[in-house]
Structures are given as structure tokens and as C-alpha cells.
Amino acid sequence: MFVEGERIVDVKIRIGYNHRGIEYLSQRRTIHQIPMLVERICGICSHTHPLCYCQAVEEAMGVEPPDRARYIRTIIAELERIHSHLLWAGVALHLIGYDSLFMYFWRYREPICMLFELLTGNRQSYAVNCVGGVRRDIDVPRHRDRVMRTLKEVGDGVRRLEGMLLEDPLVKARLVGVGVLTRDDARRYCVVGPTARGSGIPIDVRVCEPYAAYAEVGVDIKVFSEGDVMAKTLVRVQEVVESIEIVERALDAMPGGPLRAELPEPPVSEGIGKTEAPRGENIHYVRLNGTVVPERHKVRAPTYANIPSLVPQLLGETIADAPIVIGSIDPCLSCTDRLSVVDAETGKPLGITYEKLVHMSRKKSRRVLRSA
Amino acid sequence: MSLSPKAQPILDKLVERFGEKILWKQVRSERRAYVAIPREAIVECANYVFNELRGRLSTISAVDVGGGFELLYHFTFDEANLVLTLRCTAPKTDPAVDSITPLIPGAEFIEREIMDLFGLVFRNHPNPERLILAESLPPDFHPLRKDWGEKISRK
Structure with missing residues (x-):
């Protein structure tokens, strides 16, 4: 700066030496080992990367995951969005020195992490995805009550906190009109996710290119046109509430059936996977060369675009x-x-x-x- | 395979505009289209796709295909649910293409990354510095080239 x-x-941006050679490693693993590898790209979006990768390989192979797998993927993806957005809200409020509201937001993040432990066995890095479906089932009759109770508690809490954010003079003074990204700039820089939606660009992979079970359960896209930090904050806070409703709908509509599809021999082919990570569009490109080791695996995470x-x-x-x-x-x-x-x-x-x-x-x- | 009704006009317009320049095209599913063009035409094509057809550049994937590099420019059309991929190749004897960053600022990082990892040159790039590799590494250090491992072990 x-x-x-x-x-x-x-401003001249240098992104630091974060290169870990994940793409290089990935081109030396079998297609079934890679979900474990890409799960570790990020601890916060540890569901969206393997999901995106699996979708790319499934597209290259011409395989459709079974219905139940698509619903389980949706539920985990939305819980991940809830915990990621709440984490962000806490950090943002801490940065402006509003520690009491920061702790309130994180107080509602903790029950979500407990839900992850209940449903997948892990608070982070859930290891749910595999090529062709999912590895773990969700025992709906057993866990439904506990999940619904937690979601209601978190939903009520976040709605109340949203009201506090909107009314608070300090939040207004620090967030409204600050760091404006105009719609034109947002397009020129090809931004994605809440950053784009805060600048009035209605893009969301869940709506634009429905994957997993989003076409069936439906997503209401949140857009604000101001482009300032407040707009991006409101997009995220309202998405938490929306995600809670998606999980509730998906749990109620969960179909039965197998968890993973039969896979063919790897063909010579290529595929593109796209998911809406909490931070925006995530895209993986996979090229298969007829062996179990991919020829090329390209990862573009959303922060990189933003x-x-x-x-x-x-x-x-x-x-x-x-x-x-x-x-x-x-x-x-x-x-x-x-x-x-x-x-x-x-x-x-x-x-x-x-x-x-x-x-x-x-x-x-x-x-x-x-x-x- | 054919594209969805909303996506088809986008491909049609591109084919109409660049008819002779298009080497081959392929529709892999109703929302994925791949169009191969000569590398000299990439700026003109990207300009048309970004500014006229209003596509959004998702990213660029580079692939080492042995004798050369293949570049895949993934453009997303959010409203039509389409990923249109422009692909072009550059031989290893002359690994260079024109940069699209002057046109699309969002391409700056990914072009610099490909310069680092593949040693491909993007001509007219406004800021061709290293992005993710350390400045102290030798200039021919390109870890995603297929011959990189052998080169290191020979040294």
C-alpha cells in the first residue's frame, strides 16, 4: 500500500509464498486419493474443494451421483457455508474493535461445528465426498431432531444479530460507504461470490449452474447493489439464514437409495467442476488420460479471483x-x-x-x- | 450432444463471427462447449467473448501436452448456465501467447501464475513479475512442466 x-x-498486491504444489501432487495421485488431498487446500472450505473435484471427474467419466448422495453433499455444503460466514462475521467485527458482537457470532458457530462432529465425525475436514457419490450416510431419523433444534437456535440468534448490525451506529460508521467496489469494476476484475453479490451482480453457482440437490431444494440469491463493506456483510449474514432453511428443506426431502454410483474405467476425457464455496465460485478442471492418475488438475479457489x-x-x-x-x-x-x-x-x-x-x-x- | 436452448445462441454467435478461424469445436454436455482457435486469435476472441457476449473469465488452465502447451480459457455465462472454453496451443520451441490482461484485469494473476509454473510467456503483460515462486529461484524453474522432475534429479 x-x-x-x-x-x-x-496498491500493489503480492500474495506471498503460499504455493504448496497441490496441483503437482494431485497429478501424482490416483483419482480416488485426490479428494483427501484437495480437502486440505483450506480448513474452512474443506467440503467444497473435494466436491468440486468429484464433480469434474464425474463429468469427465459421464457418471451421475445417486440422489441420496446429492442431498448429503448439499447438507454438508450448506452447514459449511453457515460456519464459514459466522467465522467471517466474527473476524470482521473484531477488526473494527467490536469484540462483544464478535463473540456473539462465534457463540452461534460452535453449535454448527458440533453438528459436523455428529454427522461426519469431524469438526473440520469432513471426508464426505468420493468420486461418484459420498462415503458417509446421514442417519436422518436418529439425528433429525438434534439438527433441527440446533438450526432453529442458530437461525433465531443470527436474525437477532442482523437486527443489531443494522441499527448499531458504530457498525454503520465503519462499514457503510467504505471500500466500495462498483458494478463495472466487479465485472472487469471477474469477482465471484459475496464480493460480486454485494456489488449488484447476481451470480451464484448454486442458482446459475445448479449442482448437488440445489435444483430441487431451491436457493434464494441475496444481492445488494451498494458495493461497500456493509453490503458484503449483509449478503453473508442473510445467506446464513438462507442456508439454514436449505438444510431444513433438504433433510425433510432426503430420498433413499445407494450412496455412490458404479464407476467405469477412466476414459480419455476432460471435465470442469464448479461449486459455490462460501467465498464464491470454485472451479476445478480435470483431464484424464485413460489411467487412474490424472493428466492435469487445475484448481482455482474463489479468493484468488477476488x-x-x-x-x-x-x-x-x-x-x-x-x-x-x-x-x-x-x-x-x-x-x-x-x-x-x-x-x-x-x-x-x-x-x-x-x-x-x-x-x-x-x-x-x-x-x-x-x-x- | 447439444447445448441447452439458452446456451446455443452464444456458441452460434461465436462461430458466426470467427467462422474460418475456428479449428474445431466440441460440445461435451448441455452446459460445456470447447472451441479451439489459433493462438494468434486469442486476444480478438477473448475480447469478443468478454465484451460482446458478456462472458466472465473464470480462470485459465495450462496443460503440458508434451510438444507444447495447451491453454484453456474458461469463460462462464452465468445466466445461460454455460462454460465456454477457448483453447489454443503454443509449441515448446516458441512458448508465447498474447496477454489478455490489458483487456481483462481479472486475468492478471492467473497469467503470472502460468508464467511461473510453466515458463510460458504472455506478451504485453502489464506486470510480468513472479507471483507464487520465490524471486531467488533460477529463471528456468517451472515445476508443472512434465520434464521438471527429471531436470532436478539430473542436477
Whole structure:
């Protein structure tokens, strides 16, 4: 970030050395081992990557997963979205120094993690997907009551917190009109997910290219046109409520039948898988060469598409607003470690660390509160 | 295989506009179409698909196919439920194509990543620096090339 005084005048993004060679490893594993590998791309979206990969391979093989598998995939994907969005809301509120609301949001995230443990045996990295279907069944008669009770509690809580967000003067002062991404910029930078939906672009893979059971259970897409941090926040908070309703509908409509389809011998073919991760469109491209080891496996995670759009969002804002603006695209935080603030006139780094930056952001909230 | 009624006009328009330039096309399902074009035409084609047909660039996949590299530009049409993939190849003797970043800023990262991992050059890229590999690595260090493992073990 290049600054003149407090004002950001230019931004040059370096994403840091996060390259772990997942694609390289993937091209040396069998197609049945890869779901375990891509599950570890991200701890928060640990369902969406294997799901996306499996869909790409299924498309290349011409296999349709059975109905029950599609419903189970949907339920886990939506629970994942709930816990991811609640996690984000907490982090965002922490960045602006609103720790009490941050703890409320995380208080409702915990029951969702417990549900994961109940349904899949793990709080994270659920290991549900396999090529052609799913590996674990959900025992609906046994778990239905507990799941519905938890979802109702979380739903009621989040609706109440949404009301608090909308009314709170501090939240308004820090989020409304800050870090605006215009509709045109959003299109030029090809952004996806809540970042696009906060800028008035109604794209959501669940609606545009229905996968798993979304065509049957239905999704109501949330769009706000303002493009500021508040719009992106509201998209996420309302999506939590929507996801809860999707899980409830999917649980009630769950069909019986097998969990995975018979697979043919791997053909020479290619396939594209797309899913709506909590952060936006996730896309995997798989090329098969007739053996069990893929010729090429390309992964494009949503944050990768959203990070370049930080440039127009940050220009003209102050340093103290940078954390919440960067946070508004919900990046994997390991990417922000290389942020350095540079004086535009002298070209010298100002030596502002992550802690200092967050401190400046939180201090601004206190200033806002005092002047109110 | 044929495309869905909403997606078909998009492919038709592209074929109409670039009729002679299209090497071959393939429809794999009702929402996946692949169109091969010569690499010289990629900027013109991408411009048409992005600005006239209003497709969104999802990503670019590069594949080492032995004698050269294949590039797959995946354009998503959200309303029509279509992924239109433009594909072109560049031989290893001249691994270069024109950059589409001046046209689509969203392509900046993925083009830089391919330059890092495959050693493919995107001409006229506004910021052709390394993206994910360390600056200290040698200039011919391209780990997703198929001969990379052998090269390292020979050293």
C-alpha cells in the first residue's frame, strides 16, 4: 500500500509464498486419493474443494451421483457455508474493535461445528465426498431432531444479530460507504461470490449452474447493489439464514437409495467442476488420460479471483480502514502477511505490522464512538 | 450432444463471427462447449467473448501436452448456465501467447501464475513479475512442466 499521510494512493498486491504444489501432487495421485488431498487446500472450505473435484471427474467419466448422495453433499455444503460466514462475521467485527458482537457470532458457530462432529465425525475436514457419490450416510431419523433444534437456535440468534448490525451506529460508521467496489469494476476484475453479490451482480453457482440437490431444494440469491463493506456483510449474514432453511428443506426431502454410483474405467476425457464455496465460485478442471492418475488438475479457489479487486476498493481509503476492506472479501488471512505500507513520496516503508494495522482500525472505532 | 436452448445462441454467435478461424469445436454436455482457435486469435476472441457476449473469465488452465502447451480459457455465462472454453496451443520451441490482461484485469494473476509454473510467456503483460515462486529461484524453474522432475534429479 502506498500512502500520502493517511490516504491510500496506490496498491500493489503480492500474495506471498503460499504455493504448496497441490496441483503437482494431485497429478501424482490416483483419482480416488485426490479428494483427501484437495480437502486440505483450506480448513474452512474443506467440503467444497473435494466436491468440486468429484464433480469434474464425474463429468469427465459421464457418471451421475445417486440422489441420496446429492442431498448429503448439499447438507454438508450448506452447514459449511453457515460456519464459514459466522467465522467471517466474527473476524470482521473484531477488526473494527467490536469484540462483544464478535463473540456473539462465534457463540452461534460452535453449535454448527458440533453438528459436523455428529454427522461426519469431524469438526473440520469432513471426508464426505468420493468420486461418484459420498462415503458417509446421514442417519436422518436418529439425528433429525438434534439438527433441527440446533438450526432453529442458530437461525433465531443470527436474525437477532442482523437486527443489531443494522441499527448499531458504530457498525454503520465503519462499514457503510467504505471500500466500495462498483458494478463495472466487479465485472472487469471477474469477482465471484459475496464480493460480486454485494456489488449488484447476481451470480451464484448454486442458482446459475445448479449442482448437488440445489435444483430441487431451491436457493434464494441475496444481492445488494451498494458495493461497500456493509453490503458484503449483509449478503453473508442473510445467506446464513438462507442456508439454514436449505438444510431444513433438504433433510425433510432426503430420498433413499445407494450412496455412490458404479464407476467405469477412466476414459480419455476432460471435465470442469464448479461449486459455490462460501467465498464464491470454485472451479476445478480435470483431464484424464485413460489411467487412474490424472493428466492435469487445475484448481482455482474463489479468493484468488477476488484479491485483485482489492485495488479499486482500497484506493482513497485511510490506513485505518484497510483491515476491514481487505477483510471484506473474506480472504484466507495467510495472504495478508505481506502487506507493507509505503510512503508514496519518499518510497520508504513505514514499518506498519499486522498488529499495528489492526490496532489502528480498532482505534478508529473508539474515535468514532467518542465523537458520536 | 447439444447445448441447452439458452446456451446455443452464444456458441452460434461465436462461430458466426470467427467462422474460418475456428479449428474445431466440441460440445461435451448441455452446459460445456470447447472451441479451439489459433493462438494468434486469442486476444480478438477473448475480447469478443468478454465484451460482446458478456462472458466472465473464470480462470485459465495450462496443460503440458508434451510438444507444447495447451491453454484453456474458461469463460462462464452465468445466466445461460454455460462454460465456454477457448483453447489454443503454443509449441515448446516458441512458448508465447498474447496477454489478455490489458483487456481483462481479472486475468492478471492467473497469467503470472502460468508464467511461473510453466515458463510460458504472455506478451504485453502489464506486470510480468513472479507471483507464487520465490524471486531467488533460477529463471528456468517451472515445476508443472512434465520434464521438471527429471531436470532436478539430473542436477
